[in-house]
Amino acid sequence: YWLDPAKTLAEHKELINTGPPYTLYFGIKFYAEDPCKLKEEITRYQFFLQVKQDALQGRLPCPVNIAAQLGAYAIQAELGDHDPCKHTAGYVSEYRFVPDQKEELEEAIERIHKTLT
Structure with missing residues (x-):
């Protein structure tokens, strides 16, 4: 649904x-x-938040x-x-990204985070 900015x-x-x-x-x-x-930067940010929420709630299944x-x-x-x-x-274990998050995924996230600059 779209909100009417005049209301x-x-x-x-x-x-x-x-x-x-x-x-x-x-x-x-x-x-x-x-x-x-x-x-718009705000649109990119909102898009990021939506993808993150969809993955966490299982609406956006993705490979490990x-x-x-x-x-x-x-994390970055x-x-x-x-x-x-x-x-x-x-x-990384303090954060949730996918339902039923496993330690192997958290270790992979840490490895990749170390390579990002």
Whole structure:
């Protein structure tokens, strides 16, 4: 559903059936082939959050190698480049990327995160 920017949230009664506080989600119908081509930075960020949420909730199944790559990018976005002084073994286990996340995936994410700059 699209919100009309000329209306307040309360005026979108057909879409919103609860009162404040409102929780809105940026949902995507089609995944962009190349998210870098999205013009607005906020759109790229919202796209990233949606993909991350879809993978975590199982709506976007992906092979372990792709999940590791996406997880490494998410860790880099959250924590920055790998720093051996700050990022000790097991630091990825504090984050969730896919349902039923395994230690092997977390180790793969750490390995890939070390290579990103």
